[in-house]
Amino acid sequence: MAGGGRARPNILVTGTPGTGKTTTCSLLSDATGVCHINVGDLVREKGLHDGWDEEFECHIINEDLVCDELEDKMEDGGIIVDYHGCDFFPERWFDCVVVLQTDNSILHDRLSSRGYMGPKLINNIECEIFQVLLEEAKASYPEDIVIALQSDTVEDISRNVTKLTEWFNNWRPL
Ligand code: ADP
Numbered sequence: 001m002a003g004g005g006r007a008r009p010n011i012l013v014t015g016t017p018g019t020g021k022t023t024t025c026s027l028l029s030d031a032t033g034v035c036h037i038n039v040g041d042l043v044r045e046k047g048l049h050d051g052w053d054e055e056f057e058c059h060i061i062n063e064d065l066v067c068d069e070l071e072d073k074m075e076d077g078g079i080i081v082d083y084h085g086c087d088f089f090p091e092r093w094f095d096c097v098v099v100l101q102t103d104n105s106i107l108h109d110r111l112s113s114r115g116y117m118g119p120k121l122i123n124n125i126e127c128e129i130f131q132v133l134l135e136e137a138k139a140s141y142p143e144d145i146v147i148a149l150q151s152d153t154v155e156d157i158s159r160n161v162t163k164l165t166e167w168f169n170n171w172r173p174l
């Protein structure tokens with residue numbers, strides 16, 4: 001059953017770090033009243049990881065612990081999940097999967113000003129060039145719920161938020 005019996009839909013916003021997931025989700029949350037879950041923050045706050053990756057300077061996420069933590073909330077609906085990965089969440093959780101995409105040179109500048117350098121910077125730029133998150137989303141969810149949105153400018157963000165707000169408000173359970 002579409003929507004899995006939820007009264008409100010769940011949205012996954014994914015994409016390479018720096019493509020604007022958190023900015024987009026905060027605005028979408030303001031516009032719709034849905035609950036924004038930043039998975040990176042959740043992992044840090046609740047310790048849902050298996051230590052620290054020295055090379056990429058990030059926590060090694062424990063995917064099972066994250067899914068267990070979120071399961072009940074996702075059943076209720078009205079959740080926006082914000083994460084730079086998407087293949088380990090249950091397919092049934094989401095009614096829409098948004099993949100944000102950014103021009104390589106713009107993304108390079110954003111990540112540099114965030115302090116990314118060396119392998120972490122290169123890895124993320126390559127991730128965007130090879131459309132890793134779009135491919136991952138298409139491989140993990142029905143193709144008709146996956147949507148790629150460009151996120152180069154602030155105008156792009158406004159347009160994306162407007163579009164997703166309309167989608168959210170028009171969504172009906174089957
Ligand atoms: P993510 O959560 O995907 O890592 P953020 O939302 O934290 O990305 O954005 C990273 C930085 O890039 C922030 O400083 C944000 O203001 C900026 N940014 C993100 N998307 C855009 C955009 N479409 N236009 C202009 N600046 C953006």
Ligand code: MN
Nearest residue numbers: 021022023082
């Ligand atoms: Mn973020």
